[in-house]
Amino acid sequence: MEQRPLGTNGPLVSVVCLGAWPLGGAMGDISDEQAIATVHASIEAGATFIDTAEGYRTSESLLGKALQGKRQDVFLATKLTGDHDLDHMATAIDNSLRNLKTDYVDLYQLHSPRPETPIKQTMEGLLALKDEGKIRHIGVSNFSGQQHRDAAQYGLISSSQPRYNMLWRYSETEVLSACLDLGVGVMAYSPLAKGMLTGKYRPGHRFASDDERSQKLEFKDTAFNRALPTDAQLLGWATDHGRSGGDLAVAWTLAHPAVSTSIVGAKTPEQAIQNARSGDWRLSESDMAELAAILGDFNLDA
Secondary structure, X not given: OOEEEOOOOOOEEEOEEEEOOHHHOEEEOOOHHHHHHHHHHHHHOOOOEEEOOOOOOOHHHHHHHHOOOOHHHOEEEEEXXXXXXXXXXXXXXXXHHHHHOOOOEEEEEEXXXXXXXOHHHHHHHHHHHHHHOOEEEEEEEOOOHHHHHHHHOOOOOOEEEOEOEOOEOOOHHHHHHHHHHHOOEEEXXXXXXXXXXXXXXXXXXXXXOOEHHHHOHHHOHHHHHHHHHHHHHHHHHHHHOOOOHHXXXXXXXXXXXXXXXXXXXXXXXXXXXXXXXXXXXXXXXXXXXXXXXXHOOOOOOO
């Protein structure tokens, strides 16, 4: 699998990143055996970048089991989901390291902005963890363009995670341009729009109560029905090119010059393998022009 630098002169990472949100049960309960097999399949398929978070239920501890004997084979990222105060940060990183059964993470990210804590203080705390050897690179998630610039005043930001897919392009104008200016590598999350872009789900679909997608914007009837005509055209375009909707969704995010990797979740080994294969498709300029004509100015409601 192709690897790209995570930011200017950053570490090389696989262009498909295994999103571990589903492995903790966020999309319904799965067995440890199935989750571990999914992680192993992803690594074997070349998607050796893995992203999790403090707030992803049991995801970190599951990965701790799955990566025994394989830690050296992956670039491992997690996130500080809770408060950014220094006491919580110190507790959170130690909990994450214990759950992940490792003594460092390659990338430690702020899961979302916390304006109540000065970013200077937060960055100083992260840089201290880096000096201690507990983390190797610093990232952010769900930050605005200006919040990226504010954080970058106090230390090197290697990565950013914005929501970014063909149906949700709000990040392009401000966030992705800021990342290009600052040399920050983008980890596009939700490239499949939680599965909407795969064509697997139809209007009126209802997820089980233990699947967090039941509360997601993409599957509210008003949003889904509004997106359906555009989604159908995109799926048809992918089929005409001998590929799946999921392949197209991943390839489209990777076509943006700011994007280093596309984060794709999986619950089964088969899904992990298919996601990895999606990373081999490179869209041409003419492909992107055709897709832009389909998309027009469509965006799901913010």
